[in-house]
Amino acid sequence: MVSGDLWIVVPALNESESIRGVVASLRAAGYEYVCVVDDGSTDATGRIAHESGAYVLRHIVNLGQGASLQTGISFALSRGAQYICTFDADGQHSPDAIATMFQILALRDVDVVLGSRFLGRTVGMPWGRLILLKAALAFTQLHSRLRVTDAHNGLRLLSRKAASEITIGQPGMAHASDILQQVADKGLTYAEVPVTITYSEYSKRKGQPGFEAFKILLDLLYRWMAYRR
Amino acid sequence: MTFIIIALLLLLAVYIGTQRLSGLQTAAMVCFVLFGIVLVVFQDLTTNLAHALNVGRGTDLLFYCSLLAGLFLASNFYFRFKRNEDVNVAVIRQIAIDHVIEPSEKWKAE
Numbered sequence: 001m002v003s004g005d006l007w008i009v010v011p012a013l014n015e016s017e018s019i020r021g022v023v024a025s026l027r028a029a030g031y032e033y034v035c036v037v038d039d040g041s042t043d044a045t046g047r048i049a050h051e052s053g054a055y056v057l058r059h060i061v062n063l064g065q066g067a068s069l070q071t072g073i074s075f076a077l078s079r080g081a082q083y084i085c086t087f088d089a090d091g092q093h094s095p096d097a098i099a100t101m102f103q104i105l106a107l108r109d110v111d112v113v114l115g116s117r118f119l120g121r122t123v124g125m126p127w128g129r130l131i132l133l134k135a136a137l138a139f140t141q142l143h144s145r146l147r148v149t150d151a152h153n154g155l156r157l158l159s160r161k162a163a164s165e166i167t168i169g170q171p172g173m174a175h176a177s178d179i180l181q182q183v184a185d186k187g188l189t190y191a192e193v194p195v196t197i198t199y200s201e202y203s204k205r206k207g208q209p210g211f212e213a214f215k216i217l218l219d220l221l222y223r224w225m226a227y228r229r
Numbered sequence: 230m231t232f233i234i235i236a237l238l239l240l241l242a243v244y245i246g247t248q249r250l251s252g253l254q255t256a257a258m259v260c261f262v263l264f265g266i267v268l269v270v271f272q273d274l275t276t277n278l279a280h281a282l283n284v285g286r287g288t289d290l291l292f293y294c295s296l297l298a299g300l301f302l303a304s305n306f307y308f309r310f311k312r313n314e315d316v317n318v319a320v321i322r323q324i325a326i327d328h329v330i331e332p333s334e335k336w337k338a339e
C-alpha cells in the first residue's frame with residue numbers, strides 16, 4: 001500500500017476530550033491522511049483535530065454521523081484515495097486493526113472489510129448496548145440478508161470501488177444498516193475481521209441512547225419506501 | 230349552520246386556489262371540499278354509507294376518514310421534510326469540502 005492511498009475518515013461531534021488522542025494515535029501509526037469531519041461541534045473539536053495533524057472538514061450545522069461519513073468519503077475520493085477507512089472519534093477503536101483489515105482486503109480481494117466486535121472482543125460493554133446492538137443486527141440481517149455478525153461497527157475499510165458505489169443516504173445513525181444494505185444491493189464483496197472495541201466511561205457517555213433505535217427504524221423505513229417510489 | 234359550514238368550505242377552496250400545489254394535490258383538495266359540501270347538504274348520506282360499510286354511525290365513519298387523512302398528511306409532511314433534509318445535507322457537505330482546512334506544513338513534512 002502506498003501511503004497516499006489510504007484515507008482515514010473520522011466523524012466527530014463535540015469530541016474535544018478524545019480527538020487529539022485519536023488523531024495522534026493514527027498519525028503515530030503512520031497514517032498520513034486523517035480526515036476529521038467536524039459535524040457542527042460547539043466545542044474545540046475542529047481546532048484540536050487540526051492541531052493534531054488532521055484534515056478538517058466542518059459542517060456548519062450538525063447533520064449526523066452518516067452525513068459526516070459521506071462528506072469525508074466524498075472528500076477522500078476527490079483527493080484520489082484508493083482505500084478509505086472509517087474510524088470512530090471516541091477512542092473505541094485501535095489503529096492496529098487497520099493494518100489487519102487491509103491485509104484481509106488484499107488477501108481475499110474483497111470490496112469491503114467490516115470490523116466485528118462479536119468475532120473479536122469488547123472491553124466494558126454495557127448490557128443495554130449489547131441488547132440494542134443484537135436487535136439492530138437482527139433487523140439488518142433480515143433486511144439486507146447479509147450474514148454479518150456486527151452491523152453497527154464504525155470500523156470499516158472500503159476499496160475505492162465500494163466507496164464510489166455506496167452513497168450514504170442516511171444522515172443519522174441509521175447509516176450503518178444503510179451501508180450494509182447497499183453492500184448487498186450492489187453485490188459488493190465483503191469480509192469481517194475480529195476487532196476489539198474498548199468502552200471507556202467517556203465513550204459510554206457519548207453512546208446513543210436507547211430511543212435512537214426507534215428513530216433509526218423510522219429512517220430506514222423512509223429510505224426503503226423512498227427507494228421503492 | 231349548514232350555510233356557515235358550506236361558506237367555510239368554499240373559503241378553504243379559495244385559499245387552496247392561492248397556493249402553489251401540484252395538479253394531484255389540487256384535485257385531492259377540490260374533492261375534499263366537494264365531498265364536504267355534499268355531506269353537509271345530504272346529511273343522511275354518511276349514515277347510509279356507514280351502514281353500507283358496516284362501520285356503525287356516520288360520525289364514526291367521518292372520524293375514521295379524518296384519522297386516515299391525518300395520517301396521510303403527516304406522512305406527506307415527513308417525506309417533504311426528508312427531501313428538504315437531503316438538499317440541506319448536499320449543500321452543507323459541499324461547503325465543508327470547499328473549505329477544507331489542510332494540516333499545517335509541519336505535519337505534511339512528517
